Amino acid sequence: MSHPVRSGERLPRAFFARSSLDVAPDLLGCLLTFGEVTLRLTELEAYAGHLDPGSHAFRGETPRTRPMFGPAGFTYVYFTYGHHWCLNLVAGQEGTAEAVLVRGAEVVAGHDVVAVRRAGVRQRDWARGPGRLAQALGMNGEHTGRDFCRPSIGEPIDLVVAAPLERVPEDAIRTGPRVGVSGPGGDGEAYPWRFFVDGDPHVSTYRPGVVRRRRTARGPR
Numbered sequence: 288m289s290h291p292v293r294s295g296e297r298l299p300r301a302f303f304a305r306s307s308l309d310v311a312p313d314l315l316g317c318l319l320t321f322g323e324v325t326l327r328l329t330e331l332e333a334y335a336g337h338l339d340p341g342s343h344a345f346r347g348e349t350p351r352t353r354p355m356f357g358p359a360g361f362t363y364v365y366f367t368y369g370h371h372w373c374l375n376l377v378a379g380q381e382g383t384a385e386a387v388l389v390r391g392a393e394v395v396a397g398h399d400v401v402a403v404r405r406a407g408v409r410q411r412d413w414a415r416g417p418g419r420l421a422q423a424l425g426m427n428g429e430h431t432g433r434d435f436c437r438p439s440i441g442e443p444i445d446l447v448v449a450a451p452l453e454r455v456p457e458d459a460i461r462t463g464p465r466v467g468v469s470g471p472g473g474d475g476e477a478y479p480w481r482f483f484v485d486g487d488p489h490v491s492t493y494r495p496g497v498v499r500r501r502r503t504a505r506g507p508r
Contacts, residue, residue: 330391336384340474344384360436371418
């Protein structure tokens with residue numbers, strides 16, 4: 288971890304106010320706590336805002352992507368494929384719209400809570416993939432734009448990201464194309480911006496992006 292933080296210590300805003308390409312691999316092994324659930328992060332993807340064709344912010348700010356354009360240390364939670372919420376941690380400098388998608392993790396606390404939220408699913412799959420991960424945490428659109436780096440004065444912080452208790456060795460970190468990203472942003476040679484722990488069972492399966500064609504209404508024949 289290039290930004291000096293002690294083991295188990297809550298990560299400061301300065302940690303996130305760096306390039307998403309630096310923040311993403313440094314988050315591997317870190318602990319993310321939301322409510323009663325704590326995850327050990329095993330897989331993340333970096334997105335570089337208006338410079339990145341795979342980013343929601345590539346074409347500029349919208350009401351949905353507004354949290355990405357603010358300062359680092361805020362959440363960006365979005366809805367996708369009609370039934371999944373996905374958690375991103377905003378990185379970089381204000382206005383750059385960089386973010387890190389939290390793709391995969393191991394549940395290390397709050398097992399009884401997650402067992403109810405992810406009923407009927409084997410434990411290794413509780414937070415293996417961003418939609419499953421948000422469900423395990425109990426996150427939805429109400430949790431976008433949350434400042435998880437603010438001082439905990441007067442009221443508790445509901446989301447805490449802390450340095451790992453044990454760092455992931457450099458030789459165990461792998462990179463590759465981002466999952467489900469189509470078009471230029473899915474080019475694994477140009478954008479090998481998925482970072483994951485090699486051999487960890489809580490890392491999701493890679494699937495290439497599929498270009499979705501917009502349906503057009505047909506007139507009577």
